Amino acid sequence: MTEDNSSRTEILRRIRAALTDVPDAPDERPILRDYAVVHAERTPEQSTDLLAEHLSDYRAHVHRCTAADLPRTIAELLTAHGSRSAVVPPALPNGWLRDAADIEITVGGDDLGTHELDRIDSVVTGCALAIAETGTIVLDASPDQGRRRITLVPDHHVCVVRVPEQVVDSVPQALPRLDPVRPLTWISGPSATSDIELDRVEGVHGPRTLDVVLVSGAEPPVSGSAPDSVPDSVPGSV
Amino acid sequence: MSGTYLGLPSFPDAAHTSTHDTQLRANLTHATHTIRTKRATAINELPDWPQLRTAGAAIKDHTLHHLDHYLLQLETAVTNAGGTVHWATDADEANRITTHIIHTTGETEVVKVKSMATQETGLNEALHTAGIHAYETDLAELIVQLAHDKPSHILVPAIHKNRTEIRDIFHNEMAHWGRPAPDHLTDNPTDLAEAARLHLREKFLRTKIGISGANFMIAETGTLVVVESEGNGRMCLTLPDTLISIVGIEKIIPTFQDLEVFLQTLPRSSTAERMNPYTTMWTGTTTHDGPKNFHLILLDNGRTDTLADTTGRQALRCIRCSACLNVCPVYERAGGHAYGSPYPGPIGAILTPQLRGTTTPLDASLPYASTLCGACYDVCPVAINIPEILVHLRERVVQGGPVTVRGTRTTIKPAKGHAAERAAMRAGRWTLDHPTAWSATQRMAGATRRLHPRRLPLPGPAKAWSDARDLPEVPAQGFRAWWQQREKDTQRGKGEQK
Numbered sequence: 001m002t003e004d005n006s007s008r009t010e011i012l013r014r015i016r017a018a019l020t021d022v023p024d025a026p027d028e029r030p031i032l033r034d035y036a037v038v039h040a041e042r043t044p045e046q047s048t049d050l051l052a053e054h055l056s057d058y059r060a061h062v063h064r065c066t067a068a069d070l071p072r073t074i075a076e077l078l079t080a081h082g083s084r085s086a087v088v089p090p091a092l093p094n095g096w097l098r099d100a101a102d103i104e105i106t107v108g109g110d111d112l113g114t115h116e117l118d119r120i121d122s123v124v125t126g127c128a129l130a131i132a133e134t135g136t137i138v139l140d141a142s143p144d145q146g147r148r149r150i151t152l153v154p155d156h157h158v159c160v161v162r163v164p165e166q167v168v169d170s171v172p173q174a175l176p177r178l179d180p181v182r183p184l185t186w187i188s189g190p191s192a193t194s195d196i197e198l199d200r201v202e203g204v205h206g207p208r209t210l211d212v213v214l215v216s217g218a219e220p221p222v223s224g225s226a227p228d229s230v231p232d233s234v235p236g237s238v
Numbered sequence: 239m240s241g242t243y244l245g246l247p248s249f250p251d252a253a254h255t256s257t258h259d260t261q262l263r264a265n266l267t268h269a270t271h272t273i274r275t276k277r278a279t280a281i282n283e284l285p286d287w288p289q290l291r292t293a294g295a296a297i298k299d300h301t302l303h304h305l306d307h308y309l310l311q312l313e314t315a316v317t318n319a320g321g322t323v324h325w326a327t328d329a330d331e332a333n334r335i336t337t338h339i340i341h342t343t344g345e346t347e348v349v350k351v352k353s354m355a356t357q358e359t360g361l362n363e364a365l366h367t368a369g370i371h372a373y374e375t376d377l378a379e380l381i382v383q384l385a386h387d388k389p390s391h392i393l394v395p396a397i398h399k400n401r402t403e404i405r406d407i408f409h410n411e412m413a414h415w416g417r418p419a420p421d422h423l424t425d426n427p428t429d430l431a432e433a434a435r436l437h438l439r440e441k442f443l444r445t446k447i448g449i450s451g452a453n454f455m456i457a458e459t460g461t462l463v464v465v466e467s468e469g470n471g472r473m474c475l476t477l478p479d480t481l482i483s484i485v486g487i488e489k490i491i492p493t494f495q496d497l498e499v500f501l502q503t504l505p506r507s508s509t510a511e512r513m514n515p516y517t518t519m520w521t522g523t524t525t526h527d528g529p530k531n532f533h534l535i536l537l538d539n540g541r542t543d544t545l546a547d548t549t550g551r552q553a554l555r556c557i558r559c560s561a562c563l564n565v566c567p568v569y570e571r572a573g574g575h576a577y578g579s580p581y582p583g584p585i586g587a588i589l590t591p592q593l594r595g596t597t598t599p600l601d602a603s604l605p606y607a608s609t610l611c612g613a614c615y616d617v618c619p620v621a622i623n624i625p626e627i628l629v630h631l632r633e634r635v636v637q638g639g640p641v642t643v644r645g646t647r648t649t650i651k652p653a654k655g656h657a658a659e660r661a662a663m664r665a666g667r668w669t670l671d672h673p674t675a676w677s678a679t680q681r682m683a684g685a686t687r688r689l690h691p692r693r694l695p696l697p698g699p700a701k702a703w704s705d706a707r708d709l710p711e712v713p714a715q716g717f718r719a720w721w722q723q724r725e726k727d728t729q730r731g732k733g734e735q736k
């Protein structure tokens with residue numbers, strides 16, 4: 001649009017005219033960052049405990065298990081929720097759903113439409129990392145997490161966090177470990193609203209139930225593909 | 239800004255009406271006091287709050303001082319990531335660009351994330367005229383839209399509606415927009431939320447275009463950030479084929495690292511949470527994940543004029559946390575609608591007259607919609623000195639002087655002597671009619687003078703305002719103490735009734 005170009009010129013002109021009092025040096029003083037990188041010294045176990053506590057504060061359900069127990073734990077959570085079907089990312093680590101024999105599993109590939117997704121009860125994923133001080137899990141669309149929509153439409157999300165490796169204490173510690181150009185979703189508890197007389201109600205739009213499994217001793221999944229090359233499906237990965 | 243709010247009564251007139259709405263006042267008092275108390279707790283968890291606040295202000299100031307540089311950097315990054323960047327000098331242009339993009343797709347329906355920028359441009363009305371249905375998907379915005387009403391709070395736009403009113407709105411209106419409300423809908427918040435979930439889900443699943451604003455734009459990477467609670471944002475930002483984001487040019491920050499400040503201060507200051515339930519970040523388009531087409535519309539609409547005012551430009555640091563609303567004694571009594579713009583409360587009182595100018599009676603009265611108690615400055619996570627700007631704008635209204643209008647330096651005349659006086663008198667009288675507001679005014683006298691020894695009492699022609707305030711003699715200590723005690727008693731009385 002030509003009008004775009006002239007508006008671009010005009011807005012830049014206005015900005016420069018507005019800033020005649022500002023010296024031209026594009027980078028004067030650096031920003032003073034004397035705020036805390038982390039708000040307490042903690043052992044890895046303490047960080048994991050704090051994560052669990054803060055996730056629970058916002059009504060996520062927190063479970064702990066060893067890597068060996070993970071398949072059974074996931075199966076139990078799906079059953080307890082009454083789920084008959086689950087969607088998974090293309091590269092969920094082998095064996096996570098080994099014990100979920102009676103659950104119909106769909107791989108969240110390209111051909112999966114939103115209406116189809118809407119009929120699936122649960123989603124099971126890994127995560128990129130978790131932040132203890134805020135009770136947050138971060139998804140970055142890696143192959144063990146999949147595209148954003150699969151963790152959005154189903155009503156129940158089981159998210160696996162490898163502890164203590166995937167736990168950081170604070171937001172300033174989390175950002176350097178994330179790649180901003182991947183699609184990022186930060187989740188702190190299930191969907192919630194306080195719009196009606198400030199009463200907190202879970203789940204208006206996102207998953208209403210968030211089960212977070214803190215698993216110790218688990219191997220990291222094989223990953224490393226760039227976001228633009230997220231495989232559509234990896235046959236036999238579940 | 240758009241004509242949507244033009245012709246509204248000036249603040250004292252609107253406030254005169256709204257303060258007599260006892261339902262509104264009860265809802266507001268409950269809400270603002272609840273958030274206020276929770277917020278203090280959330281902030282006490284961070285002993286480095288003052289440093290975070292200072293850093294937040296410094297990052298924003300730095301960005302504003304080099305806004306052209308960072309906008310160009312952002313434009314390059316977004317374009318390289320597969321997005322398209324548009325520039326809009328005003329509301330009409332932003333709406334025209336949006337309409338054009340939607341027409342090109344052949345679609346006639348859009349889903350929207352709560353966005354103040356699009357309220358500012360009057361986008362929904364513009365789309366309606368162009369034959370496009372815009373569906374608000376935030377629960378509160380849905381309530382407001384179904385009620386043919388306007389939002390009254392930045393964060394909880396339907397704060398002025400109680401559950402029974404909401405039930406009635408759903409019952410009467412949902413069927414006109416899509417899936418009707420369930421039969422026998424109760425006024426239980428869980429049932430109301432479920433009704434909204436069902437009503438909106440069918441729209442999410444079928445609609446091909448999403449419209450959003452953004453909380454932050456990162457110049458270095460071209461990343462946009464939306465923080466929210468409900469998940470409707472994720473729906474709108476992820477499911478449609480085309481995403482159009484309309485964002486004020488002041489929402490930019492230089493680096494990804496800068497988020498570490500604002501992702502700590504915004505949620506705690508806003509909803510008093512350690513972190514909001516959902517944050518979405520996206521950079522251009524990603525194959526197989528999210529919208530295939532992404533359009534970013536950079537909106538000026540008075541922001542560059544605000545930038546030209548060396549005192550007033552700090553208002554552009556605002557991250558829209560709404561904390562200043564929740565501590566404002568005037569907002570609490572007058573409600574959001576009285577401010578006549580999408581930006582209510584203290585931030586509205588300084589931002590609106592800068593974005594729109596002070597030529598209408600409403601805009602000229604907004605700098606008076608305050609007791610200058612300073613509470614808004616104390617809570618602001620980016621340390622915007624709201625009282626200072628209020629006084630500055632009062633001077634402008636009364637005294638006239640140099641301003642920038644649509645990028646051109648000009649000098650405005652003082653409001654006619656008796657007109658300014660009348661506006662001031664009415665604002666003053668209104669304050670006196672509202673005792674808590676007045677008690678806060680008194681508290682301010684000490685607190686704000688500490689901050690601005692040169693500013694108060696009002697100098698020069700602004701004396702027209704202070705001189706005109708024919709205030710009764712009140713022993714400061716005695717009245718204040720008496721009133722605070724009374725407030726406490728009232729609160730306790732309310733607590734016991736529950």
Ligand code: SF4
Nearest residue numbers: 556557559560562618
């Ligand atoms: S002015 Fe400050 S306190 Fe008010 S909404 Fe903006 S950032 Fe929040």
